[in-house]
Amino acid sequence: MSACQPGESVGAFLCQAGQVLRAAAIESPRLEARLLLGHAMGATPEQLLREPGARVPAQAVARFGAALAARLARVPMAHILGRQGFWTLDLAVSPATLIPRPDSESLVEAALEALPDAAAPLRVLDLGTGTGCLLLAVLAERPAAFGIGVDVAPAAAALAAANARANGLAARAAFLAGDWAAALAGRFDLVLSNPPYIESAAIAGLMPEVARHEPASALDGGADGLDAYRSIAAALPGLLAPGGVAVLELGQGQRQAVERLAGAAGLRVRGCRADLGGIDRALLLAAG
Structure with missing residues (x-):
């Protein structure tokens, strides 16, 4: 799904994913791109924002591509992440x-x-x-x-x-x-x-x-x-x-x-x- 290659920067992945999500009329495409890439890399969205030049490891690329494809198929973000916040709780879904x-x-x-x-x-x-x-x-x-x-x-x-x-x-x-x-x-x-x-x-x-x-x-x-x-x-x-x-x-x-x-x-x-x-x-x- 992504044309980005292993070793390219977090910023490059986020830019492309944001464009793809926006073209698919997904609300908040930039935020969702950070959530998906963070999920693939085991990082928080805040960490990605702090380190846009960090390289995306090879093992995260396939996970990111699968997660992005699922979101484009309109699988809910909570199902992709497996979790949803509610009140003060972190809940599995x-x-x-x-x-x-x-x-x-x-x-x-x-x-x-x-x-x-x-x-x-x-x-x-x-x-x-x-x-x-x-x-x-x-x-x-x-x-x-x-x-x-x-x-x-x-x-x-x-x-x-x-x-x-x-x-x-x-x-x-x-x-x-x-x-x-x-x-x-x-x-x-x-x-x-x-x-x-x-x-x-x-x-x-x-x-x-x-x-x-x-x-x-x-x-x-x-x-x-x-x-x-x-x-x-x-x-x-x-x-x-x-x-x-x-x-x-x-x-x-x-x-x-x-x-x-x-x-x-x-x-x-x-x-x-x-x-x-x-x-x-x-x-x-x-x-x-």
């Missing part, structure tokens, strides 16, 4: 899970604000846990809390457990493969969920990184995008402890519809937090 997104940090903020006692021994449940990002972010901020993450995909539950171990949180987290809360008993002080909420017919029109490479089970919310919310709303009255709160991620424009579903299930809306783009993102619910 895989095609079995949705890639954690900054918008979802709004749920963590809303949960911590709703349950401000940092020493409280909270019982936390994360439905559709994926990488475990929501649960693990809350556990990192609430050292007396214990949490359970559930995902329909066994590979996702296994990845979340590995992320808990890697971030020093395994002693306070357990992960299960199951259908929402069907296998659970007991009540929780906090229930988190980023459910699938894309309308089935809209998935094909999403950006190719999402439509081609992220799991349909984590995206497809049914014909109206609300199937998962119906299941979760029906389960929440039996899951929330007295004084407990649920925080659900919303898709754009879904607030009113999900609030109606919650009300019909006997739940009370406690508020809604917008993400950095001003979109209603984190809906807070309590038992009626």
